Structures are given as structure tokens and as C-alpha cells.
Amino acid sequence: MRTDVVVIIPCYNEDERLRCTVESVVAAGYSVIVVDDGSEREAWAHVKTLPVHYLRHCINLGQGAALQTGMEYARRLDVAYAVHFDADGQHDVADISRFVAALEQGQADVVIGSRFLRPEDIRQIPFGKRILLRIARIVNGLCTGCWLSDAHNGFRALNRRALERICLTENRMAHATEILSQIKSAGLVLKELPTQVRYTAQSIRKGQKWYNSLNILVELILNKLM
Amino acid sequence: MSIHPIQLILLGGIAISLVLAVKVLRHQLMGRLFFLAQFLVGAFFVLVPEQTEFMAKWVGVGRGADLMFYLFIVFTYMSGFCVLAKFRTLERTQTRLVREMALGNVRFGGEKP
Numbered sequence: 385m386r387t388d389v390v391v392i393i394p395c396y397n398e399d400e401r402l403r404c405t406v407e408s409v410v411a412a413g414y415s416v417i418v419v420d421d422g423s424e425r426e427a428w429a430h431v432k433t434l435p436v437h438y439l440r441h442c443i444n445l446g447q448g449a450a451l452q453t454g455m456e457y458a459r460r461l462d463v464a465y466a467v468h469f470d471a472d473g474q475h476d477v478a479d480i481s482r483f484v485a486a487l488e489q490g491q492a493d494v495v496i497g498s499r500f501l502r503p504e505d506i507r508q509i510p511f512g513k514r515i516l517l518r519i520a521r522i523v524n525g526l527c528t529g530c531w532l533s534d535a536h537n538g539f540r541a542l543n544r545r546a547l548e549r550i551c552l553t554e555n556r557m558a559h560a561t562e563i564l565s566q567i568k569s570a571g572l573v574l575k576e577l578p579t580q581v582r583y584t585a586q587s588i589r590k591g592q593k594w595y596n597s598l599n600i601l602v603e604l605i606l607n608k609l610m
Numbered sequence: 611m612s613i614h615p616i617q618l619i620l621l622g623g624i625a626i627s628l629v630l631a632v633k634v635l636r637h638q639l640m641g642r643l644f645f646l647a648q649f650l651v652g653a654f655f656v657l658v659p660e661q662t663e664f665m666a667k668w669v670g671v672g673r674g675a676d677l678m679f680y681l682f683i684v685f686t687y688m689s690g691f692c693v694l695a696k697f698r699t700l701e702r703t704q705t706r707l708v709r710e711m712a713l714g715n716v717r718f719g720g721e722k723p
Contacts, residue, residue: 419712428719431719432717432719433719433720434720435719435720436720437716437717437719438719439713439717440715440717441708441711441712442711442712443704445704449709452709453709453712456709555701555705
């Protein structure tokens with residue numbers, strides 16, 4: 385098991401898919417931090433027999449808050465690399481080694497996955513979501529100065545330097561834009577690598593709604609003003 | 611200068627608001643000054659309402675009542691903004707508390723030997 389790499393999996397009201405996801409990450413040889421973001425029924429029941437570090441928010445704060453809690457705990461574990469990974473099985477465990485390798489080779493401080501670097505990955509994205517992500521890319525670029533191909537990909541790998549410098553204050557989905565802003569202001573090197581996201585009916589139903597983009601934009605504006 | 615009943619009612623209302631605001635904002639000097647400014651401006655225009663016409667003409671507004679309405683809108687937006695900022699501070703404090711509780715109660719999974 386690679387104890388220098390920890391995979392942070394935030395979750396909220398996940399079912400057995402959480403266990404499948406955690407099992408696959410553990411089987412790949414990585415340490416896992418599960419952050420239960422105030423689920424109505426504790427996620428502990430799904431993962432207690434697996435070798436994980438389990439933290440729980442007593443109330444639902446949002447994915448950004450859960451990731452920040454995971455990162456603060458990862459700092460205490462003294463790991464070299466931390467990976468952000470979705471709980472619903474959308475991300476591919478096999479990509480973790482490729483992302484971490486890029487960090488180990490010194491290519492970047494932060495590696496973020498992109499669904500728009502390979503045609504076969506783009507084809508997997510539902511059409512409506514593809515349009516939304518294209519618009520979000522422009523908003524992200526204007527707000528942060530970071531022009532990525534994929535505006536909101538939750539699959540990220542950070543080295544120790546990035547782990548210590550990034551401190552998310554956006555509790556909900558605006559954290560994905562805030563992290564880019566902090567990467568830029570901290571002078572961290574950012575790289576995108578292709579990754580596939582597996583969409584199921586359940587993940588699409590649970591995923592972001594189009595109007596959340598407006599909420600994110602308002603949150604970013606308010607954060608800049610206050 | 612004769613005092614009309616409506617002036618007494620308005621002065622009383624804004625005086626009560628000032629007392630409550632100062633009481634609630636016990637250690638917040640800027641908040642207290644903000645509400646004190648509102649009280650002083652409000653009391654001034656209640657006691658000498660004809661000055662609203664003079665002020666309105668000076669700043670290019672048609673009527674004194676219109677000027678009062680515009681000032682009311684500005685103060686309302688500023689107050690709303692202050693409340694929103696306070697909510698965000700409270701949210702951050704709440705997040706910090708919830709996070710510390712989570713970090714202090716970590717559980718470790720895995721088969722027990």
C-alpha cells in the first residue's frame with residue numbers, strides 16, 4: 385500500500401456505490417480518507433470493514449467543505465500526495481497512478497482531469513452538460529485567469545506544496561473555481577491530463593443541475609466583494 | 611416651530627430603532643455609527659422637512675420626498691449587504707466548528723484482529 389498517497393473521497397447520501405468505489409481504490413493500493421458530509425444515514429455502515437480513515441460532518445456543508453476537511457486531515461497524516469476522487473464511481477481508479485506520476489516527475493503541483501482532451505471522453509458527456517461546461521469554462525477563465533479545457537472536473541491530484549497552500553473557503557460547488565484561483569495566486573504549476581468520467585442515470589440525476597451554474601457565479605461574485 | 615403628530619411618531623420610531631441597534635451591536639463601532647448616522651439624518655429631516663426640498667434641488671432631484679425615497683433605498687441596500695456579510699462570517703464559523711468536530715472524531719475502518 386502506498387502510504388505517501390491518500391485519496392480523499394467526499395460523500396453525501398451515497399449507497400453501496402461508495403463501498404465499491406472505496407474497495408477499488410484500496411485494492412489499487414492507496415490510503416483512503418472518506419469524508420461523510422452529513423449524510424442522513426451515516427456512510428460508516430458502508431465502509432467500516434474497509435481500511436479507511438472516516439470523518440463525518442454533523443451537518444451537510446457541501447463538497448468544497450468536505451474536501452477541505454479531507455485535505456486538513458491529509459496534512460496531519462504527512463502524506464506526499466493527495467487525490468480528490470468522486471464517491472459515485474464516475475472516476476477511473478487506474479488514472480490515479482498516471483496523475484501521481486506527473487506530480488512525482490515534477491511536471492506540476494496540481495494535476496486536474498479533463499474530459500475534453502480525447503474525443504472518446506468528450507463523446508461520453510451528455511450533450512446538455514457539454515454545453516454547460518463550455519460556458520463554465522469561459523466563466524472560470526474570466527474569474528480566475530486559468531483557461532482549462534474542463535471547467536469543473538473533480539478528479540485532482542495535489543503534491544505536498546499544493547496541499548499546504550490551498551485552503552478552500554467555498555463550501556459548495558464554487559470550490560471548483562476557487563481552487564483554480566488559489567492555484568494561480570499561490571504560483572502553483574497546473575497541468576491537465578485526460579480522464580474519462582462514467583455517467584450513469586443515477587449520477588446524472590444526482591449531479592449538478594444547470595441552474596447551479598448561476599448559484600456558483602453569484603457565490604464567486606459575493607466572495608470577491610466580501 | 612410647531613411639531614406635528616407624524617413628526618413625533620417618526621422620531622419615536624427611529625429613536626427606538628437606534629436604541630435597539632446600539633444594544634444589539636454592542637461591540638461593533640462601525641455598525642453603531644452607521645445606525646447613529648441614519649438616526650441623525652432621519653431626525654433632521656423629520657424636524658425640518660422643508661430642508662428636503664432644498665437638498666433635493668441641490669442634488670438635482672425633483673422633490674424632497676423623492677430624495678428621501680432614494681436615500682431609503684441606498685440605506686436599505688447597505689443594511690442588506692451588511693447582513694449578508696454577517697451571514698457569511700457566521701457560515702465560516704459554523705464550518706470551522708463542524709470541521710474541528712470531524713477532525714477530532716476520526717474513525718478507522720478495517721477488519722478487527
